[in-house]
Each structure stands twice: as C-alpha cells, then as structure tokens.
Amino acid sequence: MLRFIISRLGHLLPTFFGLTLVSFAFIRLVPGDPIEVMAGERGVAPERHARLMAELGFDRPLWEQYLSYLGDLLQGDLGRSLITKQPVSSEFLTLFPATMELAFCAMLFAIVIGLPAGVLAAAKRGSPFDHGIMAAALTGYSMPIFWWGLLLIVLFSGTLGWTPVSGRISFLYFVQPVTGFLLIDTLLSGQPGAFRSAVAHLILPAIVVGTIPLAVIARQTRSAMLEVLSEDYVRTARAKGLPPSRVIGLHALRNALIPVVTVIGLQVGTLFAGAILTETIFAWPGVGKWLLDSISRRDYPSVQGGLLLIALIIMLVNLLVDLLYGVLNPRIRHVR
Amino acid sequence: MSVDAEAVSTPSPLREFWFHFSENKGAVAGLCVIVLLAVVALFADVIAPHGAAQQYRDALLRPPVWQAGGDPRFLLGTDAVGRDILSRLIHGTRFSLMIGAIVVTLSSSVGILLGLSAAFLKGFAETLVMRAMDVILSVPSILLALVVVAILGPGLVNAMIAVAVVYVPHFTRLTRASALSELPREYVTSARIAGASPLRLMFVTVLPNCMPPLIVQATLGFSAAVLDAAALGFLGMGAQPPTPEWGTMLAEAREFILRAWWVVTMPGLAILITVLAFNLMGDGLRDALDPKLKRS
Numbered sequence: 011m012l013r014f015i016i017s018r019l020g021h022l023l024p025t026f027f028g029l030t031l032v033s034f035a036f037i038r039l040v041p042g043d044p045i046e047v048m049a050g051e052r053g054v055a056p057e058r059h060a061r062l063m064a065e066l067g068f069d070r071p072l073w074e075q076y077l078s079y080l081g082d083l084l085q086g087d088l089g090r091s092l093i094t095k096q097p098v099s100s101e102f103l104t105l106f107p108a109t110m111e112l113a114f115c116a117m118l119f120a121i122v123i124g125l126p127a128g129v130l131a132a133a134k135r136g137s138p139f140d141h142g143i144m145a146a147a148l149t150g151y152s153m154p155i156f157w158w159g160l161l162l163i164v165l166f167s168g169t170l171g172w173t174p175v176s177g178r179i180s181f182l183y184f185v186q187p188v189t190g191f192l193l194i195d196t197l198l199s200g201q202p203g204a205f206r207s208a209v210a211h212l213i214l215p216a217i218v219v220g221t222i223p224l225a226v227i228a229r230q231t232r233s234a235m236l237e238v239l240s241e242d243y244v245r246t247a248r249a250k251g252l253p254p255s256r257v258i259g260l261h262a263l264r265n266a267l268i269p270v271v272t273v274i275g276l277q278v279g280t281l282f283a284g285a286i287l288t289e290t291i292f293a294w295p296g297v298g299k300w301l302l303d304s305i306s307r308r309d310y311p312s313v314q315g316g317l318l319l320i321a322l323i324i325m326l327v328n329l330l331v332d333l334l335y336g337v338l339n340p341r342i343r344h345v346r
Numbered sequence: 347m348s349v350d351a352e353a354v355s356t357p358s359p360l361r362e363f364w365f366h367f368s369e370n371k372g373a374v375a376g377l378c379v380i381v382l383l384a385v386v387a388l389f390a391d392v393i394a395p396h397g398a399a400q401q402y403r404d405a406l407l408r409p410p411v412w413q414a415g416g417d418p419r420f421l422l423g424t425d426a427v428g429r430d431i432l433s434r435l436i437h438g439t440r441f442s443l444m445i446g447a448i449v450v451t452l453s454s455s456v457g458i459l460l461g462l463s464a465a466f467l468k469g470f471a472e473t474l475v476m477r478a479m480d481v482i483l484s485v486p487s488i489l490l491a492l493v494v495v496a497i498l499g500p501g502l503v504n505a506m507i508a509v510a511v512v513y514v515p516h517f518t519r520l521t522r523a524s525a526l527s528e529l530p531r532e533y534v535t536s537a538r539i540a541g542a543s544p545l546r547l548m549f550v551t552v553l554p555n556c557m558p559p560l561i562v563q564a565t566l567g568f569s570a571a572v573l574d575a576a577a578l579g580f581l582g583m584g585a586q587p588p589t590p591e592w593g594t595m596l597a598e599a600r601e602f603i604l605r606a607w608w609v610v611t612m613p614g615l616a617i618l619i620t621v622l623a624f625n626l627m628g629d630g631l632r633d634a635l636d637p638k639l640k641r642s
Contacts, residue, residue, distance in 0.1 A: 028481035039497045148372075148629070152621040154573055156580045157596055157614030160603055164611075168604040283486035287577060301489070302581060305496045317493055321484045 011336065018332050022325060029325075033318040034079050037310045043068065047310055048092055088315035093307055098315035102297055107190025108178060109289070109296030113281040115193075115212055116220035121274065124224040128231025129266075132239060133258050143228060150225030155284055159218040159291040166214060173210050176293035180207040215292045219284040223277040230273040234266040241265075268339050275331025278324050366634035373630020379623035387439040395419070395430060398437035398590045402428040407606045423608040425599065431608065434590040435616050441591045442572050442620055445506055449571035450564050452510035457517020458560065462548045464518065465525035476522070479515035487512045487570070488577055495583045502591065505584035509574045513567050520563055524556035558635035565631055569624035576617050592617050 040047055045054060045062045054062070063069045067078060082089075088098040131143040167175045178192055179185065183204035185195045193212070196205040238244060239262055247261045248254075285298035293299070297316060304312035357365070368374055386393060396402075396419075408417045408424040416423065422432040460479075464472040482490065487509075494508035528534060529552065537551045578584030579593025587598055592613040599609035 024477045025480045025484055028477055029484060032481060036493065036497065041497075041499075145372075148625060149618070149622060152569065152573075152618060152625050154576055154580075154593075154614055154617045154621070156577055156593075157610070157617065160596070160600065160610050161614065164603055164607050168607075279486040283488045286486075286488055286492070287581070290581065302492065305492055306582070308496075310496075313493065313496060317485065317489065320486070320489065324486070325484050 014336050015333060018329055022329055025325060026322070029318060029321050030080060030083060031076070033314045034076050036314050036317070040310060047308070083318075088318070089311035091304075091312045092309045093304075093312075098312050099319075101300065101312065102316060102319055104190075105295060105297045105300050108192075108294060109282075109285050109298060111191045111193060112212065112215055112219060112285060112288070112294060112296060113278075115216040116218075116281060116284070117223060117274070117277070119216050119220040120224035120227055120277070124227030125231055125270070128228040128270075129235055129258065129263060131228070131232045132235030133254070135236065140232075144232070147225040147228045150221050151229070153221055153225075155218050155221055156287045156291060158221060159214070159288055162214050162218065163291070173214050174207075178208065178211050178295060179204065180211075183207060211292075215288050215294055218288045218291070219281060222280050222284065223274070226273060226277060226280070227270065231266065231270050234269045235262060238262045238266045268335065271338060272331055272335055275327060275334070278327040282320055282324065363634050367630050370630040370633055372626045373633070376623040376626030376628075376630065379619065380627060383439055383443060383620060383623070386436055387443045390436050390440055394433040394436040395421075396433040398429070398434050399588055400429060400433070402430070404428070407602065407609070409606070410608050422612050423606070425595075425609050426602055426606075431612050434595060435592070435612060438590040438592045438595065438613070438616065439620075441502070441585065441589065442576070442617070445502075445509075445575040445591075446568040446572045446624075448506050449510045449513065449575070450567050452507070453513040453567065453571075454517045454560065454564055456510075457514045458521045458553070460514070461518040461521025462525055462553065464522045465529065465552075466544060466548055472522075475518065479518050482512070482515045488574055491574055491578060492581070492583060495578060500583045500586065502585040502589065505575055505578045508578070509571050512574065513570065516563055516567065517560065520559050521556055524559055525552050528552050528555050562628055562632045562635060565624055565628035569621040569628065572617065572624070573621050 037047065043063070045059055045066070045068065049059075067075060070078075086099055088102075090097055091101060094101065127143050127147075131140040134140050163175055166173045174180065179196070183196070183201060185192065185199045185201070185204055188195050188198055192208040193205070196208045235258075239258075244257060244262055247257045252261075282298065285294075285296060286302055287298070288294065289296045289299035290302055297320070301313065301316045301320075303309075304316065356362075402420075402424060405417055405420060405424050406428045407426055408420050408428075409415050410423040411418055411421050413423075420430045420432070422430075422435070424430055425434070460475050464475040485493075490512050491505070491508040494511055495504055498504035498507065525548075534547065534551055537547060542551060575584055576591070576593030576596070579591045580597045582597055585591035585594045587594055595613040596610065599606075599613065603610050
C-alpha cells in the first residue's frame with residue numbers, strides 16, 4: 011500500500027510544479043508588466059516604476075523570480091490582493107467554507123438521488139422507468155446550469171415565493187462564525203429561525219450545483235450495475251433463491267460502487283466549475299464568486315492564487331479517491 | 347452462386363455504421379435536430395422574421411404570442427429594448443454552431459498533433475506533453491477558460507481560443523492512447539519496412555485507424571464547447587452585447603428575470619436543445635463506432 015501511495019504522489023508532483031509554472035506565468039502573460047498591472051488604470055511614474063520593479067524583484071532573471079515565487083508558495087505566501095491589500099490565502103480561506111458547504115450539500119443531493127435512480131434503472135432495464143431516468147440524466151448532463159439556476163429562481167422564488175433569491179442567510183439574523191459552515195453555526199447559535207433561513211438559502215444553489223454530478227452518478231451507477239448484474243456470482247445468488255432486493259442491494263451494489271466512487275471523486279472539478287457560475291447567480295459569498303469578481307476587477311494576484319489553490323484542492327481530492335479506490339479494489343494496487 | 351456470395355459478403359463499413367447508429371433512436375433524433383440547426387444557421391437571414399438588432403420601440407418586453415398581451419409579429423416575444431427574441435435566437439444559432447465548429451477544429455488539430463508526436467517521439471517529449479496535459483486537466487474547464495480570457499481580454503474570438511485550449515488534452519490523450527495501441531500492429535511494421543517516412547506513418551498509416559474515438563470526442567466536445575462559450579458569454583467574458591449569442595442574451599436578460607420569464611427561458615432552451623442533440627448523437631456514435639461496446 012505504501013508503495014502505491016508513493017507512486018501516486020510521484021504522479022502528482024510534476025503536475026503540481028507544472029501548475030506553479032502556469033500560475034507564475036499567468037501574471038507575466040497579462041498585457042503590460044506586473045507593476046503596470048498592479049498599478050492599474052492610475053498608472054505609475056517611470057522612476058517609481060523602476061524602483062518598484064527592483065524592490066519586488068521583477069528585474070531579476072525569470073528563473074530567479076520563479077524560485078523565489080516557489081519559496082514563497084511553500085511558506086504559504088500567495089501574495090496580496092490588489093484591491094483589499096489582504097493576503098490572498100486568508101481571503102480564500104475566509105470564503106472557502108461557504109463554497110465547501112454548497113459543494114458538500116450539492117454532492118449529497120446528487121448521491122442521494124443519483125445512486126438509487128441508477129440502481130433502479132439498471133434493475134428495471136429497458137422499462138419506461140429506465141428510459142425516463144436515462145433521458146432525465148442526459149438532459150441534466152446537457153444542462154446550462156447558469157440558465158437552470160435562473161429558471162429555478164423564476165419558479166421557486168418569483169412565482170411560488172418559497173425560497174429567497176440570493177445570499178446565504180436573511181439579514182435578520184446575526185450568527186457568530188465558529189466553523190464557517192452556516193448550517194452548523196446557526197444550530198450552535200440556538201436560533202431555529204436562522205437555521206431555517208440558512209437551509210432555505212442553500213436549497214436552490216445546491217440543486218443547481220448538484221445537477222450535473224447527479225446526472226453523471228445516475229448514468230455511471232446504472233452502467234456499473236448492469237455490468238455486475240450479468241456476472242456469475244449474481245446469477246448464483248439469484249439461483250439460491252435470494253429475494254431480488256437482496257441480490258441487487260447487497261451483492262451487486264457493493265461491487266458496482268467501486269467505479270461510482272471514482273466518478274464521485276472526479277466530480278470535484280465539476281463542483282468548482284458549477285460553484286463559479288452558481289455563486290454568481292445566487293450572490294453566494296464563496297470562492298467561485300470571489301474568483302470571478304477578481305477576474306473582472308483585474309485583481310491578478312487573487313486570480314493567480316485562487317487558480318492554484320482550487321487546482322491543488324482538486325488534485326488532493328483526486329489523490330484521496332485514487333487511494334480509496336486502491337482500498338476498495340485491492341487488484342488495482344498490484345496492476346500499477 | 348453469385349446470389350449466395352452476395353448474401354454472405356460483409357456490408358460496407360458505412361452501411362454497417364448506419365445500421366448500428368440508426369438502432370439508437372435518440373441518436374437519430376439528435377442528428378435530425380443538428381441538421382435542422384445547421385439549416386437554420388445557413389438560412390438565418392431568410393428564416394428570421396426580423397433583423398437581429400432591429401428594435402421595435404412600441405413593443406418592449408412583449409410576451410410570447412400565446413400569452414395575454416402577445417403580439418403575432420413576435421412569436422416568442424421581445425426583449426427589453428424591443429428586439430424579436432425568435433429572430434435573435436435564429437441568428438444566434440450561427441454563433442453557437444460556429445463556436446462549436448471552430449473550437450473542435452482548433453482543439454482537435456492541436457490535440458491530434460500533440461498526441462501523435464507523444465506516441466511517436468516517446469521519451470522526454472512524450473513525458474513533457476502528457477504532463478502538460480495533466481496540468482490543463484487539473485483545472486476546471488470554465489475556470490481555465492476564464493483565466494485565458496483574463497489574459498487575452500473578453501470577446502468572442504478570445505473565448506473560442508480559451509475554450510479550445512481547455513479541450514486540447516482530451517484529444518491528445520485519446521490520440522496517444524489509440525496510436526500506441528496501433529503502433530505494434532503488423533500493418534504499421536510493414537509500412538515502416540516499405541520505407542514510409544515518419545510523417546507518412548503518423549498521418550497516413552496510423553491516424554485513420556485512430557479516428558473512431560476521436561470522432562466521438564469531437565461530437566461530445568462540440569456540445570461542451572457550445573456550453574462553455576455560452577457560460578463565458580453569460581459571465582460577460584465571451585461575445586459582447588449586442589451580439590445575439592445565446593449566453594450573452596441570457597446575461598442581458600438577467601435583470602428582467604422576475605418580470606419577463608420568456609427573455610430568460612428562450613435562449614437557455616436553445617442552448618439546452620443544441621447541447622442535448624450533440625450529446626445524444628455522441629452517445630449513438632460511441633455505440634456504433636466503438637467495437638468493444640457494439641452489441642452483437
């Protein structure tokens with residue numbers, strides 16, 4: 011197992027360094043030199059420009075700049091935002107719980123609905139139910155989620171008035187941040203109204219972010235189940251006279267879950283992509299909206315840091331999934 | 347005797363392909379929608395009842411014709427500045443199909459070139475190419491596209507370049523994998539012995555045999571490109587108003603979302619139908635072209 015972990019890490023390191031190169035190059039590829047970029051529209055006097063270039067090390071050779079950038083990175087220094095002057099890492103960490111709460115609830119929604127839907131579709135293969143589920147899954151997979159979010163707002167917030175249009179919680183409540191996860195913090199604060207408000211604010215964004223993962227999970231579960239259901243041991247279990255629910259729920263599902271776990275892990279990227287669009291629509295104060303705002307405000311250090319951190323998180327989750335896959339399916343450890 | 351010989355002869359590859367493809371009703375439906383969209387895009391000027399930018403100051407935010415207050419001149423209603431939504435959607439078809447076609451052409455040409463080079467050159471070049479692809483794949487597509495647009499500046503052309511960059515790794519990986527599985531085959535060895543140059547081996551001998559998965563990927567990439575470009579348009583980073591690009595139309599419609607459902611619903615529906623059609627066809631193509639999944 012240790013060898014397996016080391017080999018996976020060995021795959022990860024070059025990608026990580028590649029990413030640091032990309033994020034290092036990013037700020038230098040934007041038209042204008044970094045000082046001009048930081049000064050923005052105000053501009054900067056030539057002598058001050060030269061002084062700043064020397065002060066911040068931009069006049070040194072590129073490889074020296076990269077090494078010092080790498081050194082800063084390894085100490086957790088991602089630079090400072092041009093707008094707020096705050097360290098990028100602390101801005102990211104402040105907003106990250108909001109995105110994580112959204113992503114977690116979206117994933118929960120996707121799994122709770124997608125998994126049973128896929129299992130049932132496989133069990134009733136070829137039935138109208140199966141066709142219906144698969145048509146819905148393909149539609150969900152093709153969904154422009156930014157439009158889907160707007161539609162849900164029109165229906166549930168506009169016409170029915172069931173849910174709020176934007177934000178994380180009603181302005182009526184003040185909740186002391188403890189964990190950063192509002193669902194937990196509102197419970198800790200002992201205000202039932204605040205908890206209900208947080209849930210009401212979360213439902214629509216979570217559905218929107220979860221839609222594509224839901225479709226992917228349902229499709230993957232169905233095809234994994236179909237593959238397992240045609241195996242000999244399942245036939246044996248059926249021949250023994252076990253009830254179908256037990257054969258499907260216990261014997262088949264357990265093995266079908268292995269590829270599904272991988273697919274669930276791979277959805278982390280989709281969740282972040284979804285979060286960028288969804289947070290913008292619902293004014294959800296998370297890293298997705300922050301990143302987009304940073305791009306439109308030309309706050310390049312924030313974009314640079316955010317890009318690196320998000321990619322790093324995705325890589326780490328994928329590594330975890332890989333390891334988990336090795337645990338679930340011992341064969342894989344020896345093949346690679 | 348000749349009749350028998352005809353009866354047992356294998357059908358032409360095209361006919362066999364069509365036989366498997368047409369078994370999948372969804373895929374055929376997808377193909378029909380795509381043909382329809384192509385016709386609409388080609389003849390947009392003839393089909394559209396009004397100009398894409400033509401404003402009717404007397405008919406702002408008019409609902410669709412079937413709703414109270416609808417105007418028979420504007421079947422799907424008008425937007426906030428009195429432009430006919432149906433006409434804008436029809437003209438927008440051009441942009442969406444053009445975006446999909448250009449992005450797929452760009453990303454597949456670069457991806458195939460890189461993938462073939464990786465498979466043929468091996469060694470350091472291969473590692474370098476494949477690790478670079480890993481880096482691109484480690485960032486969510488829309489985020490990477492946004493970052494590329496942040497460098498190049500917003501606009502339709504830059505958005506297309508950005509989305510194309512995002513989809514290069516898919517083609518590179520597929521091409522390399524198929525090429526590597528073709529390289530040890532005998533026909534490649536015999537071509538090599540016959541004195542074929544490396545370029546001839548790459549493009550004439552090996553590449554045609556790698557095409558099926560690439561065609562499937564191109565179809566699925568088309569839908570992803572339409573979706574991502576629309577998302578960029580929606581975020582204000584793609585085509586700029588007043589271009590009748592569907593994502594940009596949605597962005598313009600956002601502020602009227604609670605007052606006029608049609609300005610939001612129609613462009614999104616157009617995106618969904620287009621993406622769905624390409625995904626349906628992609629699924630069908632995969633079933634028909636991938637021998638491993640082919641039903642016996």
